[in-house]
Amino acid sequence: MLPTMLKVGLTGGIGSGKSEVSRRLSDRGAMVIDADKIAREVVEPGTEGLARVAAVFGSGVLRQDGALDREKLGSIVFADSEKLASLNAIVHPLVGARVAELQSRAAEDAVVVYDVPLLAENKLAPMYDVVIVVDASDEVRLARLTGLRGMSEQDARARIAAQAGREERLAIADIVIPNEGSLEDLDARVDEVWAELSGRA
Template sequence: MLRTVLKVGLTGGIGSGKSEVSRRLSDRGAVVIDADKIAREVVEPGTEGLARVVQVFGDEVLRADGTLDRERLGSIVFSDSERLAALNAIVHPLVGARVAELQERADEDAIVVYDVPLLVENKLAPMYDVVVVVDAADEVRLARLTGARGMPEQDARARIAAQAGREERLAAADVVIRNEGTLEDLDARVDELWTELSARR
């Protein structure tokens, strides 16, 4: 039978509020496939992914309990494009395989939202029927990262700089959700988005 799944690529820079949008879409009935969550799963203790990460980056990226120290690994890769590329070469194929498994399980008329932080950087836009970009000014994102998340400003700036710029991200968008206001404002925008996505099914 012909599958009529609507494939939605959801992305946004770190601190933009993409995860808030993802949660709200899930609440409205979307099947959400979270690439970040899967990326954590594929490097859990005992996985092939973690073994390969340790082989490349050394035992220093492990915590005492044998789990991946994501903060330590992040501090290594986000300021070094070659090291970041090496990490992506390990994790991305494993994530891709898991995503393929999950999308095959979705109902034939589902709205499947792929929560993909690096959609633009990895030039994945053509894979989706609709690309939604959650957008906020860099200063707003920096304030969120250093405030609510407690990230050191230097690390926050490095992570923002390691991702695509706003103009590049917006150029890939079919729909832009501006998220610089309240959560109530965001709810209203997600309601509008859900209505639009439902109409495309």
């Protein structure tokens, strides 16, 4: 019999602070399954995933040490939706298999948080008991991406445009965590959300 754990989908646009929320939920006892992190793991050197990416996109997306050149691959796929779809067709099934393996280790009453950047885009909301959206305005996200991550404004705008719009994400939210203020504000809201999730689990 499969465990009856609480499956929480956590999403938010790039620069919204989703990783901050994910880390705080983990600190409070959630089991966090990070789709981005797993997506990186399945294309590490020596993996079947990396071999398939190189076969489709050419050896130009590899660095000299044989690792994936993410910036180069990103510049190819973010500018071309068909190429992005080809990459997703390679990576998503591998991520899915790894997620299933991690999930099978969760305790029965666990709160399992799936950190899924493209939850809205890939219409994945029905897979979760609860969907949490970390929300910040495009202006705030743009400032974070250019200021904290050092992206060019053009690159940051392209990344934001490649994702679902704010309304689209909020439309699937069961719980919204606004994140335009201080880290103290964020902590307080995460505490409330954790109490609610623990209650449901």
